[in-house]
Amino acid sequence: MKQRINLRKAAEAEAFGALAVGANRKHRGAGVVGRRFTPAQNRAVSDMARSLVKVAREAGAEHGRITIGNISFELQEIGSEEILSIRTGT
Amino acid sequence: MLTRKMQLPLAAGFVDRRSGARVRGLIQIAVEEHLLLWTSWRYRPRDEDRAWDWWSIFQECRLSEGRFECYAALADGDLQGLMVLDLRGKRTGTGKGIIVDYLATNPANRTAGQGLKCVGIGLIAVALMRSIEGGAAGRIWLESLPGAAGFYESLGFEKQPRRSAEGNMVYTLEPAAAEQLLAEIEAQGIVES
Numbered sequence: 001m002k003q004r005i006n007l008r009k010a011a012e013a014e015a016f017g018a019l020a021v022g023a024n025r026k027h028r029g030a031g032v033v034g035r036r037f038t039p040a041q042n043r044a045v046s047d048m049a050r051s052l053v054k055v056a057r058e059a060g061a062e063h064g065r066i067t068i069g070n071i072s073f074e075l076q077e078i079g080s081e082e083i084l085s086i087r088t089g090t
Numbered sequence: 091m092l093t094r095k096m097q098l099p100l101a102a103g104f105v106d107r108r109s110g111a112r113v114r115g116l117i118q119i120a121v122e123e124h125l126l127l128w129t130s131w132r133y134r135p136r137d138e139d140r141a142w143d144w145w146s147i148f149q150e151c152r153l154s155e156g157r158f159e160c161y162a163a164l165a166d167g168d169l170q171g172l173m174v175l176d177l178r179g180k181r182t183g184t185g186k187g188i189i190v191d192y193l194a195t196n197p198a199n200r201t202a203g204q205g206l207k208c209v210g211i212g213l214i215a216v217a218l219m220r221s222i223e224g225g226a227a228g229r230i231w232l233e234s235l236p237g238a239a240g241f242y243e244s245l246g247f248e249k250q251p252r253r254s255a256e257g258n259m260v261y262t263l264e265p266a267a268a269e270q271l272l273a274e275i276e277a278q279g280i281v282e283s
Contacts, residue, residue: 004246005244005245005246005267005270005271005274006244007208007211007244007245007274007275007278007280009240009244010210010211010240010241010244010245011105011207011208011211012207013238013240013241013244014195014199014207014208014209014210014211014241015199015200015201015202015207019193019194019195019210019234019235019238019241019242020190020191020192020193020232020233020234020235020238021138021139021191021192021233021235021258078133078135078140079135085129087129
């Protein structure tokens with residue numbers, strides 16, 4: 001069915017924000033390599049991630065971006081999730 | 091058949107939701123500086139794209155040898171939207187169209203009465219121009235997130251009967267509608283060619 005163009009309505013509908021997601025999303029979500037880890041590696045990565053979150057919190061990264069050495073951290077809590085942003089070479 | 095060359099950066103005219111005033115902006119190929127601005131986007135728990143890692147998406151575009159292009163919409167000294175095009179394309183009803191692979195606006199623009207509007211429309215205009223420039227006559231193929239169906243339908247996209255493999259709605263734009271849409275977007279001053 002052909003649709004009529006209505007830019008005003010489209011502009012209001014933009015408030016939904018995320019508008020399109022691609023056919024390649026599935027392949028891109030796993031990263032370029034998509035490497036599989038062993039169970040032991042999975043545990044090690046999980047432990048390391050938890051440790052980093054803990055260190056970032058202890059360093060005050062919940063209140064804003066902080067720098068340790070040449071790495072900066074910022075920790076956000078959204079609902080039940082904690083999101084740790086790490087930037088290298090700062 | 092439509093033919094034209096897109097000149098980047100492209101001057102854009104977004105609209106302040108609160109005052110209705112025109113806000114001048116630019117749309118251009120994204121660079122690292124724009125991705126740094128992305129780190130200041132603050133998502134809400136309900137935002138469908140809150141897990142999208144634009145750093146990774148951007149890096150993949152750069153490594154894609156021209157297949158993927160990442161565009162940034164800028165205004166008020168901030169990043170207002172990002173879009174990725176896949177130039178390898180996909181068949182629409184009448185020929186091959188380019189794919190709008192990712193499209194998102196700054197979460198600050200997602201609250202009624204706040205931020206800017208017409209950012210997504212401006213980015214779609216760039217997709218149209220790129221499709222025309224690449225010989226696809228304005229054809230576009232994309233998967234819409236559930237909340238965005240009204241956006242695409244208001245732009246004249248046609249919903250396809252079959253969903254994507256991931257269960258998303260598929261929309262296409264064909265040349266006649268593309269030409270009309272681009273003309274209306276330019277007439278409204280959302281982009282200037």
